[in-house]
Amino acid sequence: MNFNSDRPMFDATCSKCGNETQVPFQPSGDRPVYCNDCFRQMKGERTGGAGAGFGGANRPMFDAVCATCGTPTQVPFQPSEGRPVYCREHYKRDRM
Numbered sequence: 469m470n471f472n473s474d475r476p477m478f479d480a481t482c483s484k485c486g487n488e489t490q491v492p493f494q495p496s497g498d499r500p501v502y503c504n505d506c507f508r509q510m511k512g513e514r515t516g517g518a519g520a521g522f523g524g525a526n527r528p529m530f531d532a533v534c535a536t537c538g539t540p541t542q543v544p545f546q547p548s549e550g551r552p553v554y555c556r557e558h559y560k561r562d563r564m
């Protein structure tokens with residue numbers, strides 16, 4: 469048991485799912501309070517639901533198809549029509 473008893477916890481009701489939870493601050497009523505699950509879920513939403521295992525990629529990535537080899541790839545910008553997009557390999561080659 470590693471419960472930190474000198475930190476007061478307040479009973480609260482999650483604004484999202486209605487579950488009872490405890491928060492380390494006094495719920496003020498005009499501010500939504502979330503249980504651990506919903507809080508984590510909301511934080512996770514920022515990184516995108518797809519959850520592709522891109523380590524440390526916090527930029528939104530867009531699906532695209534390489535104009536040279538036709539391989540599906542992802543680019544950090546919105547691909548626009550008439551503008552070729554390349555996979556990592558061909559993008560690098562194109563710049564060199």
Ligand SMILES: [Zn+2]
Binds near residue numbers: 483487504
């Ligand atoms: Zn909840």
Ligand SMILES: [Zn+2]
Binds near residue numbers: 538557
């Ligand atoms: Zn390619």
